[in-house]
Amino acid sequence: MLEKLSQDALVIWATIDPIGTMALFAALTSHLTDQQRRKTAFKTVLYAGGVLLGSILIGQLILNAMGIRLVSFQLGGGIILFLFGLQMIFGNDSNKAKQDPDHDIAVFPLAIPATATPGAILAVILLTDNHIHPITTQIGTALVTLGVLGITLILLLLSGKIIKLIGTGARLF
Numbered sequence: 249m250l251e252k253l254s255q256d257a258l259v260i261w262a263t264i265d266p267i268g269t270m271a272l273f274a275a276l277t278s279h280l281t282d283q284q285r286r287k288t289a290f291k292t293v294l295y296a297g298g299v300l301l302g303s304i305l306i307g308q309l310i311l312n313a314m315g316i317r318l319v320s321f322q323l324g325g326g327i328i329l330f331l332f333g334l335q336m337i338f339g340n341d342s343n344k345a346k347q348d349p350d351h352d353i354a355v356f357p358l359a360i361p362a363t364a365t366p367g368a369i370l371a372v373i374l375l376t377d378n379h380i381h382p383i384t385t386q387i388g389t390a391l392v393t394l395g396v397l398g399i400t401l402i403l404l405l406l407s408g409k410i411i412k413l414i415g416t417g418a419r420l421f
Contacts, residue, residue, distance in 0.1 A: 249385055256375050257392045263368035264296075266400040272362050274407040276353050282408070288354045289404035295359035297397050300372050304390050307373035318374060363400060 273292070277285045311321055372393055376386040403410070 249388065252381075252385060253388045253392055256389045257396065259371050259375065260368065260389075260393055260396045263365055263371045264363060264396050264400060265365070266396065266403050269358070269363050269400055270403040270407045270410065273358060273404045274411045276358065277407075285408065286405060288358070289401060289407075291352070291354035292358040292363060292404065293397050293401040295355055296363035296400075297394065299360060299364040300368060300393050300397070301390060303369045304372045304376050304386065304393070307369070308376070308378050311373070318377065321370065322374065363397075 273289065277288055280288065308318070311318065372389065375381075375389050378386075381389075
């Protein structure tokens with residue numbers, strides 16, 4: 249079980265990507281006060297945790313109720329991840345549109361899709377497959393997910409200091 253949880257931790261770390269989330273958080277919250285940044289960090293992790301734990305608890309049941317097999321979900325999730333990867337490589341100008349002043353960035357884009365990424369949602373559903381893994385292993389995977397979210401929260405709270413320490417860009421010449 250320890251080996252499976254170690255593998256789960258690596259998959260969940262890679263799909264949540266706490267370091268990438270921290271960089272995005274630092275950029276999107278640079279105009280906020282320290283108190284607003286802390287509040288946004290906590291809300292971001294709380295919302296993302298709700299989505300991921302909800303996916304662990306009822307994700308497979310919803311897929312079964314809709315008649316979607318896990319293999320189909322894996323294929324669809326792979327295609328979505330590929331498209332997100334292409335978007336990350338080639339960029340997207342749609343983020344430059346004006347935002348609603350009442351828009352809470354803790355929900356979108358920070359909690360979903362930056363922290364609770366489509367890949368992370370797919371991963372937690374597949375890693376807790378009811379037909380393969382006993383409930384104790386599923387609980388272990390949920391705890392691993394909470395651990396990675398805890399690390400994400402710490403990085404979000406320290407993002408301002410980390411960015412000041414490493415800088416915003418390197419000069420080669």
